[in-house]
Amino acid sequence: AAGVIQSPRHLIKEKRETATLKCYPIPRHDTVYWYQQGPGQDPQFLISFYEKMQSDKGSIPDRFSAQQFSDYHSELNMSSLELGDSALYFCASNYVVAGPSTDTQYFGPGTRLTVL
Amino acid sequence: LAKTTQPIxxxxxxxxxxxxxxxxxxxxxxxxxxxxxxxxxxxxxFIIQGYKTKVTNEVASLFIPADRKSSTLSLPRVSLSDTAVYYCLVGPWVIGGYQKVTFGTGTKLQVIP
Structure with a gap:
């Protein structure tokens, strides 16, 4: 079965540079979520999109922005990178139907961002 | 979102x-x-999900008492490959919208040979 695809899998950047992470949800999934997981920490919700509109926002820094495109893929843009941004960034997707649904999300393999 | 507490x-x-x-x-x-x-x-x-009583799938069982104030994930006959962090999440149904999954502090399970 198709899974969530994230690219790149690894990324190394210098401080103050920018980075763009991409997420391709499972086909027919209409909702995308982004999470950040620092070393030894639990995943922290950043932002989500439903049908190409931002649906919720968590602890996402103002330096970060994201969007979901017409083909439902999503990109997380990170500017003025700081050392503390080094983390695993996960994308998850699901299909939110117009009926009772539950919070089962399918996670991608993650992008490991290292800021030097 | 309901706060969850698990052993570290x-x-x-x-x-x-x-x-x-x-x-x-x-x-x-x-x-x-x-x-x-x-x-x-x-x-x-994802491992398992439930609302009340007991749910079982090919991987695990989930026991939820009547008051639903706790739940127990049961892994039968663990192997070394079950060494992982296990997260319990509590969240609402979603009707025609989205939902936010909030991860608390998970339980780090170490399986010993």
Whole structure:
């Protein structure tokens, strides 16, 4: 079965540079979520999109922005990178139907961002 | 979103049954209980989900008492490959919208040979 695809899998950047992470949800999934997981920490919700509109926002820094495109893929843009941004960034997707649904999300393999 | 409390870590020998309990005292009527498993450097993976009583699938069982203020994930006959962090999440049904999954502090299960 198709899974969530994230690219790149690894990324190394210098401080103050920018980075763009991409997420391709499972086909027919209409909702995308982004999470950040620092070393030894639990995943922290950043932002989500439903049908190409931002649906919720968590602890996402103002330096970060994201969007979901017409083909439902999503990109997380990170500017003025700081050392503390080094983390695993996960994308998850699901299909939110117009009926009772539950919070089962399918996670991608993650992008490991290292800021030097 | 309901706050959850789990043990930080647990050790178990191979072949034993492991039970991980999660407390969620302020669970709401429309909240479901979901468990995820995460291996190092991998994305969390859905294990099981339930609303009340008992749910079983090919991987685990989930026991939820009548008051729903706690839940217990049961892993039968664990193997070394079950060494991972297990997260308990509590969140609402979603109708025609989205939902936010809030990860609390998971339980790090170490399976010992």
């Amino acid at each position: 870590s647990m050790d178990s020998y191979e072949g034993q049954e492991v039970n991980i309990t999660c407390s969620h005292n302020n669970i709401a009527t429309n909240d479901y209980i979901t468990w995820y498993q995460q291996f190092p450097s991998q994305g969390p993976r």
